[in-house]
Amino acid sequence: MRLRLIPAAAALVLLAACGAAPAPSAAGEPRSGGDLIWAVETEPLTLNPHQYAQAKARLLVWNSFEALFTHDERGDYVPWLATGIESDGRTYTIRLRTDVTFHDGERFDAAAVKANFDLLLSDGYNPALRAVQLRNLTSVDVVDPATVRLNLSRPDVLIRDFLATPQAAQVSPRSIKNAKNLKAGGTDVVGTGPFILDSYTAGQQVVYRRNPDYRWAPATAAHTGPAYLDTVTYRFLKESSVRVGALTSGQVRVAEGVPATDEPLITANPGLRLDRSLNSGSAYTYYLNVGNPPFDDVRVRQAFREAVDVGAVLDSVYRGTATRAWSVVSPSSRFYDRTLEGTYGGDAAKANALLDAAGWTGRDAEGYRTRDGRRLTLRLVQNAPFVRDRRDVLAQAVQAAVKQSAGIHLDVRLVDQGTATEALDTGQYEVFDNSRADTDAGAALNLLLHSQGAISRTHLDSPELDALLDRAQATPDTAERLRIYQEVQRYVVRDQAAALPLYAPQDQIAASTTVGGIGFEPTAGVPASAYDVWIGA
Secondary structure, X not given: OOOOEOOHHHHHHHHHHHOOOOOOOOOOOOOOOOEEEEEEOOOOOOOOHHHOOOHHHHHHHHHHOOOOEEEOOOOOEEEOOEEEEEEOOOEEEEEEOOOOEOOOOOEOOHHHHHHHHHHHOOOOOOHHHHHOOOOOEEEEEEEEOOEEEEEEOOOOOHHHHHOOOHHHOOOOHHHHHHOOOOOOOOOOXXXXXXXXXXXXXXXXXXXXXXOOOOOOOOOOOOOOOOOOOOXXXXXXXXXXXXXXXXXXXXXXXXXXXXXXXHHHHHHOOOOEEEEEEEOOOEEEEEEEOOOOOOOOOHHHHHHHHHOOOHHHHHHHHHOOOOEEOOOOEOOOOOOOOXXXXXXXXXXXXXXXXXXXXXXXXXXXXOOOEEEOOEEOEEEEEEEHHHOOOOHHHHHHHHHHHHHHXXXXXXXXXXXXXXXXXXXXXXXXXXXXXXXXXXXXXXXXXXXXXOOOOOOOOOOOOOHHHHHHHHHHHOOOOHHHHHHHHHHHHHHHHHHOOOEEEEEEOEEEEEEEOOEEOOOEOOOOOOEOOOOOOEEOO
């Protein structure tokens, strides 16, 4: 099997057709120089791309690290540090560029790629990634200095998508051997990207400076050669009002994560502009833990979903800017199942009838339903470093809705990562919230729904579901994968009621009109790196 790749010249034609090149703006023509300050919502948990887990950190990763492939607007694979790939189903032979060097002067070659994969497959480095995304990868061979071969235990089409993810970004072999704290990342953990990590101040900012030797941008980029900016500083401003205030006052020129309540401050200002893009991968969803009572009863799971008028809740929080989700798969994905739309939710009478049938017939002094003297309580633990889009506020709105319509107590806790991890690992929750920006939704479904998935929190433990996911992973035909993934979505959402999809995440970028080249990653729909960005005169 030969994978479809777009030759550089053809990709440039596609790029122009998709309008990915910088549009004319007040910033004028691209020009080199300048220091850009960009306000971001989320501080990364790590600066090592192999350990990447936050969609909001993606725009930082691609400044200094690069993968073997990337995606174009149609979701096709485009060479980046690679030049081509061939597969017979059990092996992937990848040809590499020969003109690339890491920031520390190390040569990028087949030995470097093997060193990266050997590290990813090593014990204790990233067990979750090894157990899921790389579970079928057995070894990597150096064929020659410009060719590597990936050996699989069985066919696995998701390997293609992994090769274009931040976790597959290439780290210098010297870093792998000598970095002081490799997992955390730092100035001694380096890649090949257009920017070099200059400094990181926890809780405040990360600063990148231009890599003057950069010459290997992918064909999807809008220009070639070094980045335009001298430096780009990402300032961590968690509160949306602070980010927007910093932008409107001129303290920063770009801000991402603009809530609907603050959009008028941007759109009414002629010196600013606002762009949005839906993310790919999985929708923001409440996954229901069927292993814990009362969600071990499907009637209670159905009642919880019916108790929420999702459209009304979204409007109250996002003022009409959110896209309703009906499936765990984002509607921007090629694998989205539209037949689920309108099939459940927002029926308080049905919710109450289901709870009556399940035996939750009593009421306590505060109006919550009870059974055998126990209140109907569901626990949602939110991991603070992963909270975006005012999801804490959305949780409060859902909490009010299920209390009012059905007497359900949703106990919401916003906690630090350590506390959240302990609660989730020990089963002290009934609701787990998550979204992912994977370019192939199959990667997200494996992580979230397969019994061996690293963040599989529903505890469905269904051999039928595992078999479907395994079959889709081994199937090269896209139409067949669509059919299988639709079956997965119907099983989880319709039949098992093990998920309450809420909205399709989108990213927003507000910027001064003096800044050009701002955009989103094709396919993923998340903010792109600063490589094509410039500051106008």
